[in-house]
Amino acid sequence: MTFFKTAFQYIAAISLLFISVASCANPPKEIFWEDLIPKGHMQIDTQAQANHEGSDQNWVQPDLDAPVVKALDGQSVSLPGFVVPLEGDSEVITEFLLVPYFGACIHVPPPPPNQIVHVTIKGGVPIDSLYDAIVVTGIISTETWSGEIAQVGYKMKAVGVAPFEL
Template sequence: MKAYLAMALTALMITSNPIWANASKETAYKELEWDDLIPLSEQLNPPPFPEVDHNDEFAIPKQPIGKVVEGLNGTPVRLPGFVVPLEGDSHEITAFLLVPYFGACIHVPAPPTNQIVYVAYPEGAKVDDLWDAVWVTGTLQTTAASHEMGDAAYSLTATSVTPYERPH
């Protein structure tokens, strides 16, 4: 009984210590789905999809502009998706667009801006791991980013990029 009480007291001291408490908060990520990035008002009343002029082979329809969910700003999140590499080399990618489906930014038009996340990952993700879906973990910001591959309504500083595994 004394050993159990000592262990419980030690656990209480560790979790009440601000250093340990902050460490446990840092790993508490909110797991998101792509629909979570679309405000409810926009889900209920989506903006019109841009029309394609099929008579002009050079006409490129504009990317739909999507609003952000302001409440997600500064939130530690975990989001699955596919990588569109932007910066890095043949071994590691340090910046990319995260999109909900493979080839999203190759298709015209690109997905709505609130369905693209600009990711900075200074540590670098190995290129070999990026052809399949990935989980990206980090802090989400409602800060837009623009690139020729597509505009993003959100930005994220990643702490990890790992191969996608279906949640249990």
């Protein structure tokens, strides 16, 4: 009986090892901003409507009830975008908004909440230029977040940030 118990423990340990290796071997799902909009939802295009004339209407965040894609909750993903820094210092940032186009939330009105991701990264990451697009990799959630700048439909715990390359 001891032989079978030991053999079973050995097989179970090997199985767990294979499962662990297989889950680590799966790369994050590459997603894009349109993947954050549920199929069939008519999205407001704030980038096309933006102007820099200072109108109060221009700074109101539209479509605060914009739905999120619930199936993305808990997924390992990578998403390109631009940084709007929230927390950090001159060396690294630890918290930021990831937005689909440069200037969103700063120079033009914020996009709908389902087009903004609140990102935190343990230990921080250096960002050389806010003008450059990056790719953030991590676990995305459909948890909301609100700050002074915007209401957000997604959060991400980042594990990596890299320059965006075509």
